[in-house]
Amino acid sequence: MSDISGKVYDVGLLRRILKYVGPYKAPFYNTALLTMLLALLGPARPVLVQYTLDNSIIKPDAELLLQLTLLMIGLLIVETIIQFYQTYLANWIGQTVIKDMRMEIYQKISNFKLKYYDKNAIGTLVTRVVSDIETIADVFSNGVLIIIGDILKLVVVLIAMFWTDWKLSLISISTLPLLLVATKMFNKHIKVAFQSVRTQVAKLNAFVQEHITGMNIVQIFNREEQEYAQFKEINKEHRKAHISTVWANAIFFPVVELLSAISLALLVWLGTKGVLADTVTFGNLVAFILYIHMLFRPIRQLADRFNTLQMGMVSSERVFKILDTDSHIEDNGSHRVSSIEGLVEFKNVCFAYNEPEWVLQDVSFEVKKGEMVAFIGATGAGKTSVVNLLSRLYEYQKGEILVDGVDIREYDLNNIRSQVGVVLQEVFLFSDTILNNITLNNPDITLEQVRVAAKSVGADEFIMRLPNGYDFNAGERAGVLSVGQRQLLAFIRAYLYNPGILILDEATSSIDTESEELIQKATETLTQNRTSIVIAHRLATIQRADRIFVMEKGRIVETGNHENLLSQNGHYKKLFELQFKEEK
Numbered sequence: 001m002s003d004i005s006g007k008v009y010d011v012g013l014l015r016r017i018l019k020y021v022g023p024y025k026a027p028f029y030n031t032a033l034l035t036m037l038l039a040l041l042g043p044a045r046p047v048l049v050q051y052t053l054d055n056s057i058i059k060p061d062a063e064l065l066l067q068l069t070l071l072m073i074g075l076l077i078v079e080t081i082i083q084f085y086q087t088y089l090a091n092w093i094g095q096t097v098i099k100d101m102r103m104e105i106y107q108k109i110s111n112f113k114l115k116y117y118d119k120n121a122i123g124t125l126v127t128r129v130v131s132d133i134e135t136i137a138d139v140f141s142n143g144v145l146i147i148i149g150d151i152l153k154l155v156v157v158l159i160a161m162f163w164t165d166w167k168l169s170l171i172s173i174s175t176l177p178l179l180l181v182a183t184k185m186f187n188k189h190i191k192v193a194f195q196s197v198r199t200q201v202a203k204l205n206a207f208v209q210e211h212i213t214g215m216n217i218v219q220i221f222n223r224e225e226q227e228y229a230q231f232k233e234i235n236k237e238h239r240k241a242h243i244s245t246v247w248a249n250a251i252f253f254p255v256v257e258l259l260s261a262i263s264l265a266l267l268v269w270l271g272t273k274g275v276l277a278d279t280v281t282f283g284n285l286v287a288f289i290l291y292i293h294m295l296f297r298p299i300r301q302l303a304d305r306f307n308t309l310q311m312g313m314v315s316s317e318r319v320f321k322i323l324d325t326d327s328h329i330e331d332n333g334s335h336r337v338s339s340i341e342g343l344v345e346f347k348n349v350c351f352a353y354n355e356p357e358w359v360l361q362d363v364s365f366e367v368k369k370g371e372m373v374a375f376i377g378a379t380g381a382g383k384t385s386v387v388n389l390l391s392r393l394y395e396y397q398k399g400e401i402l403v404d405g406v407d408i409r410e411y412d413l414n415n416i417r418s419q420v421g422v423v424l425q426e427v428f429l430f431s432d433t434i435l436n437n438i439t440l441n442n443p444d445i446t447l448e449q450v451r452v453a454a455k456s457v458g459a460d461e462f463i464m465r466l467p468n469g470y471d472f473n474a475g476e477r478a479g480v481l482s483v484g485q486r487q488l489l490a491f492i493r494a495y496l497y498n499p500g501i502l503i504l505d506e507a508t509s510s511i512d513t514e515s516e517e518l519i520q521k522a523t524e525t526l527t528q529n530r531t532s533i534v535i536a537h538r539l540a541t542i543q544r545a546d547r548i549f550v551m552e553k554g555r556i557v558e559t560g561n562h563e564n565l566l567s568q569n570g571h572y573k574k575l576f577e578l579q580f581k582e583e584k
Helices: 011-041 044-057 062-110 114-119 122-141 144-164 166-172 176-213 215-220 224-276 282-323 383-390 413-418 434-439 447-457 460-465 483-497 513-527 562-567 571-583
Strands: 344-354 357-367 372-377 398-403 420-423 501-505 531-535 547-552 555-560
Touching: 011 062, 011 122, 011 144, 011 282, 044 062, 044 144, 044 282, 062 122, 062 282, 122 144, 122 176, 122 282, 144 166, 144 282, 166 224, 166 282, 176 215, 176 224, 176 282, 215 224, 224 282, 344 383, 357 383, 357 398, 357 555, 372 383, 383 398, 383 501, 383 531, 413 420, 420 483, 434 447, 434 483, 447 460, 447 483, 447 513, 483 513, 501 513, 513 531, 547 562, 547 571, 555 562, 555 571, 562 571
Parallel strands: 372 531, 372 547, 420 501, 501 531
Antiparallel strands: 344 357, 344 398, 547 555
């Protein structure tokens, strides 16, 4: 990844942005052509004004004056039409390109392994996908092509000026060296300022997103004032970063106006002497006044364009950093099956989120087809890690995991994930209808199929009591539904997708007794004739499991059914007696 820190711009980075124009070459070239036409037509007006003054006003000629006036009006109309299409096409290209980039970065993010999200703030990623991408659009609408057009206009204006009168030209550009020095200093400062702005925007987004999501924790622990103070500090830094760009603009643009005024004053003073001495025509003097405006305005606009370009490049650098991140589960397998038997084997599996802090150490077990097994143990014992590896959400470092005798890494990633259904303790529902949350917008699943599944797990009744039934919008994070109701929706989802292996991760750990009875019935329906792996703290929910694996510090320390484990007088019995006392 190229580092553009300290540079005004980076050609390599700009070239990479422009690669996205590839599918839209025709409108891009048309925009470039229109931009050049505008640059060439701009200086035509002062030339016409000069000729009109000298040949139809100073030397009166009414017919020629009318013709030249109509010609100038026609020129303005043509310029306006060209300007319209140039602006439209430039913005069309910008919006189309960022549509493609946003799709690419979203696809990239959606395929990141969960370990990436463990280490990166969600709000920062939101900034990359939304505001950073949006800023890149300005590279096309107000950046590259417009800068080229402005530079071309400057060149054409300078040629026209020196072709008309080289002495007046030298007077007009006498302050230009000072302006170029000021522009260079401005660009250097504004680059650093823009990098700081994007950093602070990302921090602000991350803080707001995280704290709104966790607002219940903030309020429960009465931390509103403290969190407000922290937000105030972050907001202060955000303001400070923006003020830095304002400060640069507040200095630079008055300097441009001052130098422009000095050039104009020198031109009027010396040019008037030339008119009086009959060495300069009045038309030339007026034309040069227009030339100065045409000269300094593009230079001032160039600073704005470079601001836009630099902001876009800062944003693109951050976006490309995401696109260049290699953080995905390897998908090199080609083995695909329409359904699996459900035989699961772990052979000496070792796993760590961060090596060498092993979460699982030499874990070995076998789950037969149609068997229901349970994993229990203290928090951090490694239970959830087992199912995360089976779902291929994380990569293990040592050992083997086999499904139906085939190494799990030999399966096509999407294929093996489609064969494993998971019902989590914390059920996430999108801000969408109940139906779409169940089907995940799968067009192949009908409402009739959903209702049959809902009746099978005992959820149809409560859904139909909701306003609009299955078309009821659950709202963001489904806060209007109880924990038990959200769990039942997850059961319906798993039932419909009919996985060969079912994983229930703490599915009954935080619900009321009435909901637990419904979920127990749903569990019996869902686990019937299907390989099932249950993770639970409440031992009463797993007593009918064929086998129970007791985990401690990343190892399986006991194995057996409920009765066998109670007779061993080991970890399981201690956990059972402790929980029985607590419930009693």
